[in-house]
Amino acid sequence: MSLESISITNFRNLANARLELDPRFNFVLGLNGSGKTSLLDAFYFLSSARSFTTNSRRSFIMEGKDECIVRGTINRENQPVRVGVSRSRAGASEIRINGEKILKSSELASCLPTIVLSPESINLLIGSPAKRRSYMNWGTFHVEPLFKEVWERANRCLKQRNFALQYKGSRKDELASWTDGLVKNSLKIHEYRTEYIKKLKPIFTGIIDRISGLRDVDLNYLRGWDEKLQLNEIFDRNSEIDTEKGYTSVGFHRADLKLHIRGKPAAETCSRGELKALAWALKLAQGRFLSEKKAPNKSKTILLVDDLGAEFDGWHRKNIQEYLYETGHQIIITAVDQFAFSTFTEMISSKLFHVERGKIRD
Numbered sequence: 380m381s382l383e384s385i386s387i388t389n390f391r392n393l394a395n396a397r398l399e400l401d402p403r404f405n406f407v408l409g410l411n412g413s414g415k416t417s418l419l420d421a422f423y424f425l426s427s428a429r430s431f432t433t434n435s436r437r438s439f440i441m442e443g444k445d446e447c448i449v450r451g452t453i454n455r456e457n458q459p460v461r462v463g464v465s466r467s468r469a470g471a472s473e474i475r476i477n478g479e480k481i482l483k484s485s486e487l488a489s490c491l492p493t494i495v496l497s498p499e500s501i502n503l504l505i506g507s508p509a510k511r512r513s514y515m516n517w518g519t520f521h522v523e524p525l526f527k528e529v530w531e532r533a534n535r536c537l538k539q540r541n542f543a544l545q546y547k548g549s550r551k552d553e554l555a556s557w558t559d560g561l562v563k564n565s566l567k568i569h570e571y572r573t574e575y576i577k578k579l580k581p582i583f584t585g586i587i588d589r590i591s592g593l594r595d596v597d598l599n600y601l602r603g604w605d606e607k608l609q610l611n612e613i614f615d616r617n618s619e620i621d622t623e624k625g626y627t628s629v630g631f632h633r634a635d636l637k638l639h640i641r642g643k644p645a646a647e648t649c650s651r652g653e654l655k656a657l658a659w660a661l662k663l664a665q666g667r668f669l670s671e672k673k674a675p676n677k678s679k680t681i682l683l684v685d686d687l688g689a690e691f692d693g694w695h696r697k698n699i700q701e702y703l704y705e706t707g708h709q710i711i712i713t714a715v716d717q718f719a720f721s722t723f724t725e726m727i728s729s730k731l732f733h734v735e736r737g738k739i740r741d
């Protein structure tokens with residue numbers, strides 16, 4: 380699977396752009412502020428109906444315009460699949476796959492799994508646990524066909540349980556039934572996450588060793604409650620505290636990932652470059668796992684690599700370039716100067732795009 384072409388209208392500073400893509404390497408060069416990250420964000424929007432640069436649902440629409448539209452053609456086993464996503468300033472969004480309206484962005488995500496590697500990826504390690512849960516969710520969603528259903532049920536139970544905790548007039552049996560649902564679905568999510576991280580771990584350690592030589596790296600998954608106790612027992616014990624606070628204090632929504640290096644938390648001991656290598660290795664491991672996994676929705680992930688040169692020395696850059704070359708992913712990669720692509724120059728299949736003040740040329 381690869382993306383053959385993309386056309387962009389009114390997305391950040393890109394008024395109108397159309398790119399015919401190489402199935403492997405697509406290099407994007409441009410000065411600061413030219414529109415490189417905007418271009419990658421447009422790819423991400425096409426794959427998820429969201430932006431990776433902002434949580435706002437509108438700020439990626441070009442200033443002064445009412446709507447942004449991104450369309451693309453995917454080559455899936457030599458069959459073209461047309462995808463299109465739009466968002467209006469009034470808040471309306473539309474997703475189409477082969478002309479048919481789609482209500483859930485998860486269908487888009489299955490169609491075009493996309494991973495972003497950027498300087499901001501280090502937030503995966505230094506940011507809130509929610510970032511690491513999204514990371515696990517992305518991976519589990521793509522490899523476990525039942526995850527989405529369980530995830531939706533768990534969130535519904537959590538929302539209703541919190542509501543029942545806050546509402547003084549709620550009945551005991553109602554609370555008990557949401558608690559029961561939350562226990563069942565939390566345990567199921569825990570099972571999926573445990574299995575996923577177990578398989579991801581060796582892939583991750585192999586990649587981090589390869590791209591940065593960092594050793595003695597340990598990745599640990601924390602389930603979101605005391606593992607020595609049964610989850611339903613904890614809910615029984617915590618029922619007063621939860622009622623007082625008005626929210627559920629343990630469960631799948633409190634899970635986390637801990638990364639240690641030589642026994643110390645990576646977020647506290649590693650340099651910026653090391654953190655970036657660790658975060659990129661975590662994401663690359665997801666891409667590799669998905670490619671290798673013999674799941675019904677098995678597909679190659681598209682990698683969006685923003686600012687390859689930033690914070691990496693020549694040796695790290697070279698290692699990453701060599702790794703990316705071997706992976707077989709389709710890659711869109713940006714840099715401020717050609718120097719960052721040095722090792723790639725001998726590679727056979729590639730395209731080079733130049734961005735200048737929102738305009739893109741081959």
Ligand SMILES: Nc1ncnc2c1ncn2[C@@H]1O[C@H](COP(=O)(O)OP(=O)(O)OP(=O)(O)O)[C@@H](O)[C@H]1O
Nearest residue numbers: 391392411412413414415416417438439440441442
């Ligand atoms: N909604 C928008 N409408 C118009 N322009 C926007 C919008 N959002 C962002 N921009 C502008 O788009 C320009 C390009 O930003 P972008 O982040 O893509 O640059 P870049 O090429 O990645 O630069 P750098 O090398 O500094 O990372 C910036 O000047 C930014 O202010």
Ligand SMILES: [Mg+2]
Nearest residue numbers: 415416685686
């Ligand atoms: Mg940028």
